[in-house]
Amino acid sequence: MDVETAEDQGGPAPPPGAPCGTCLAGAPALGGRREPKKYAVTDDYQLSKQVLGLGVNGKVLECFHRRTGQKCALKLLYDSPKARQEVDHHWQASGGPHIVSILDVYENMHHNKRCLLIVMECMEGGELFSRIQERGDQAFTEREAAEIMRDIGTAIQFLHSRNIAHRDVKPENLLYTSKEKDAVLKLTDFGFAKETTQNALQTPCYTPYYVAPEVLGPEKYDKSCDMWSLGVIMYILLCGFPPFYSNTGQAISPGMKRRIRLGQYGFPNPEWSEVSEDAKQLICLLLKTDPTERLTISQFMNHPWINGLIYGLGAPSSNQWWCRRLHSTRPECCRRTKTTGMKSRRK
Template structure:
């Protein structure tokens, strides 16, 4: 990272904390992150008015550096927002990281569909979009990174043009899936540990696959799978339905969608993480691999999204909540030694064998 001269102030000046390059702040962007971690988020002119970038300022911490490092490693992918440069500096007497990224002027994925008016959204378009998102996830998983926060607001277009590229952003919850800590040591009891603890790599990656299933479902009908039918107000039983995998494919929205596509969604929304299909299996599915051969069947998506636009923020909020419950911070999990365990069955077993041990 580049180390810059300290500079403090209430807001970044026009030279963006002495980057020593010509830049001009155009406007501040919405902040969806906690204020204690994100200081500033804006769009800027870089070098010339023809070049625009997004500037994000994070409070310097181990977590922030991990986020930036993983995002930087993923930047070569066509469908991931590219980091241009990263700077270290001081802001309001606190160390910070200034991240310069490519500017995504096309808006969010579903906002783009909502705003298309009377133009029908087709199954072929849905397939092409899922292929783009899948390529981003495939790249991440190939370099042992799980994004763990794939949701509508993190899928942005480069511009408002028809040929704009869809890209994944926000690596705040991303995680390396290569385990550095072996659980095979004899003084522990890994065979009693849940599979997701023993295999965090597959568990973390499966979170991304569940997200693909939800996004694909919405693309094909206009409302999410685990909420009230047809995008009505979220019911109290929503979380229970997510946990139990209870969802349907109601008509008329699903009447023209093939059973093959519905089965693909089922394979992504398995309640057991280890049973969900992998990204390789997803990308090899004919509906994804041969997207240009998918029929251009008109869908109800744009109509439903437009009619239920007022509820869309609730939908995004609940998907964020659902993803949060799936994420497990494995660094906080400690496996007890056998002698420290308070398991009732183990205690009973100890009492049973202790007299025999004493006689020897």
């Protein structure tokens, strides 16, 4: 990938200390306090053609720090107000618990277009979604699921304390630091993130299987939409398929939208026969169709099931039906492919 400094094209370089908004009219200053580096990212990092992943707004490549040899992840975003907003929100969250950290940000030219290059820590353990699929017949125990949900909740709590709604919390955006069993789980991809301090949210940005009913529109909504997504993830961890899915092969069908709006889902046997009532109750509290009745992140983090204050957490949450359910035609939406409804979409 060939990049040039922001000064190489597009006229003279801005004076030292000039805000980033002078480079792109209408774009917010990055991070509110920080600016991207204007020299070429290749001065500091050797870029690889290896694609590590695809985010909402751009692809992620492998790169290596030239001095230390550290392996990192580089996200390329073509410069726009939306791209600067993504960087701004990620910068505000960077360093928070269970959130992927930003190491550097550069403003360079790529194919004669100004772009932002975000260098992040490299998460080499893969997605939470992959671990769900890899379990096969060995189901998650409730204790394992509770630990995962606690980690995700910790990240969301950090964001919500700063009045940021992530709006795309899903297993594909939750990455492990390594392949080890005790690897740390972290939240990434702030392409849909939005501040909630001034105006209510209204843009229907979502991934179909994790979308809260109010986000489908036309209602305004707030950061409680992330809590609904937590409920969907918890449901999947404990049985292997989502509570809402399309029966038509579409990413999101009219029937699926109706079931989401009405909160129509169940806990069918045999998958749920061994799951505790505490776990089911917590899911019900997260999947409240009325956002005002939904648990807040603080209430979620203080729930007995999350804190391990109930008995029998070591029991398997389901049985040999796990693998069959995960790959059957019924939960087609739960397969990790780039062409199905699991792919992020902006509606």
